[in-house]
Amino acid sequence: MNGKILIVEDEEKLAALLHDYLQQNGYDAHRLGSGLEVVAWVREHAPALILLDLMLPGRDGIEICKDIRTFSSVPIIMVTARIEEIDRLLGLELGADDYICKPFSPREVVARVKSVLRRAGSEQTIQAHGLVLDEPRYRATLTGNDLDLTAVEFKLLQFLVASPGRIYSRQQLMDQIYHDQRTVSDRTIDSHIKKLRKKIASVDPEAELIHSVYGVGYKFEVL
Structure with missing residues (x-):
């Protein structure tokens, strides 16, 4: 496996599709559908990267990203259907490494994951x-x-x-x-x-x- 990827997405079909594509590309993919579970899971499992949806039940992605950045530098790709520029910028200012807008192709997501991980790996951390x-x-x-x-x-x-x-x-x-x-x-x-x-x-x-x-x-x- 190339690394543990956490998919935080409440749309079950989309989460399953991303999970399957990442697994097929050699990643150890895991899914969470509620924003309330994310921070504790990240603390326990230390994933290599997080695909984090902006709109989630329980807690939104921006608050989760802010929380994670208090204890981890794990790469985070924000996923959103809200295309307003302020949301994109706010997500990145809070420490996200990239963002991707819905609708998207699973192949595009895998390509982004590879790119962000390659960039993170080059930092030798x-x-x-x-x-x-x-x-x-x-x-x-x-x-x-x-x-x-x-x-x-x-x-x-x-x-x-x-x-x-x-x-x-x-x-x-x-x-x-x-x-x-x-x-x-x-x-x-x-x-x-x-x-x-x-x-x-x-x-x-x-x-x-x-x-x-x-x-x-x-x-x-x-x-």
Whole structure:
């Protein structure tokens, strides 16, 4: 699969059509029909991209987009039948990456999805649960706040975040971040993890993202 795509659309036939086209193009597509479900789903599943309808039951797309931007930089394509310029501009000003107007062809939507994902990928960033890791700059932010990580701390966090839920031993983590074969003890990894947790907690005391697995090692997961 090329990535998890969330389709937020209350028109059942249209949502099913988009779902099928995206699946056929190698994406892991998921559907939601109510605006009330979206933010919690995004927090839990960290999609690669969101197709977000403007008019939804429960909450409208603009409010949802504004909410998501407080904790995630996930690419968002706004979908609307309202073609007034103010709606388009407002959607983009709130942090949407693109918009597409109804009626549209599913092929056009797939092309837009590919384009936005390609653009996002070229920025060499990882987004997960409010974390944004900018590899070229070795910069990590949580809900928009800089974590001020050292290069080693950044590499360690990047490696863990890339495989959520996977448990890594201390030796695997050492091998990943120290490529020069230097002699490093288990305590060094423990020290880096402790500092990472402290910096994350300084930004968000409720964010328990790096977990110890007794007798094994560590994992990144939002529980």
